[in-house]
Amino acid sequence: MNADSSGRPAGLGGLLDLGSRRLAGTGSASPAADARVLLCHALDIEPSRLILAPPPGVDQVGRFRELIAARAAGTPVQYLTGEAWFRSERIEVGPGVFIPRPETELLVGEAVAEAAALVRAGETPTIIDLCTGSGAMAASLAGEVAGARVHAVELDPGALAWARRNLTPRGVTLHEGDALRVPEGMEGLADIVVTNPPYLPLAGREQISRQVIDTEPEPALFSGLDGLDLLRDLVPRAAALLRHGGLLGFEHDPAQEDSAPALLADDGRWEQIEDHRDLAGRSRYVTARRT
CATH class of the missing domain: 3.40.50.150 (Vaccinia Virus protein VP39)
Incomplete structure (x- = not known):
């Protein structure tokens, strides 16, 4: 999931596709949206900036892979990112x-x-x-x-x-x-x-x-x-x-x-x-x- 055939990190589009397919059928009601949110979190960027983001580094790809695995295991996206948006407010959330x-x-x-x-x-x-x-x-x-x-x-x-x-x-x-x-x-x-x-x-x-x-x-x-x-x-x-x-x-x-x-x-x-x-x-x- 984290590299192409040459060993280089996969592109953003490829990561999103692979993440979405991994989450499909695992309990996620919106696998594509979840993958997008988690990728932005791994890259530490706002979702609106994803289209402008440079190719991810190896560490970022590895972090994304960990997040996808945790989401596939049932951890809510909000617990993984530490936040949930409610109306216009960013609310910090986590286990408990x-x-x-x-x-x-x-x-x-x-x-x-x-x-x-x-x-x-x-x-x-x-x-x-x-x-x-x-x-x-x-x-x-x-x-x-x-x-x-x-x-x-x-x-x-x-x-x-x-x-x-x-x-x-x-x-x-x-x-x-x-x-x-x-x-x-x-x-x-x-x-x-x-x-x-x-x-x-x-x-x-x-x-x-x-x-x-x-x-x-x-x-x-x-x-x-x-x-x-x-x-x-x-x-x-x-x-x-x-x-x-x-x-x-x-x-x-x-x-x-x-x-x-x-x-x-x-x-x-x-x-x-x-x-x-x-x-x-x-x-x-x-x-x-x-x-």
Whole structure:
């Protein structure tokens, strides 16, 4: 994979082709895209610069070969490169933290729009991200809404380390602890609460990709047989944190299209309960206002 018949390093096109073919059928949903990202990482260049890159050296080819082998063995691309892009933010990730997904960007968009409207009205919005994980949502909110007070809560030590790396430089206040109790002293003060908690149902575990189960932290994935155990407790917690009229948004599994909004209806402290679909048309997240 790393050299032509003369022993010289293979060209960029040849490396991409060989990497793509190696990844095809190994669990990668996008082998060509994965190979491209990993090649750019091995060359230490931005993807937009690949077309202008000079022929790779032997060490770079060797590094690319190692990355392809690790990806073929099931390691996520984001863990190999150490980063995941979320909206306009570069988020540092690695083993021990859930990799942010593009679907969650839509939920953040709702929160950004709400916070921006408050800023235009002359207010300084307070936003709380419960179960922040890598901090992707909180980082985006801090980056896109100038002047907002953004808080994030995380309990898991592995995820907390990544959240610190992503949120401290962005001015987000990070709270270590149980989202059902932390942050303390902020009851009734939040304008927006968002959360992307574990919500996958254990009852459907066999349908989840082995790559996801084998590499990403299980506590960030599953929450009881129906996936709603933590959300049952987070809904009343959010009600306590939000001011009247404040916005709650949380992500859920498409199979929870009816049961997730029902948590809010049954709680009795919410209005304008609305379920939203992702770009693939799947039920994905709920928003509601505190009555």
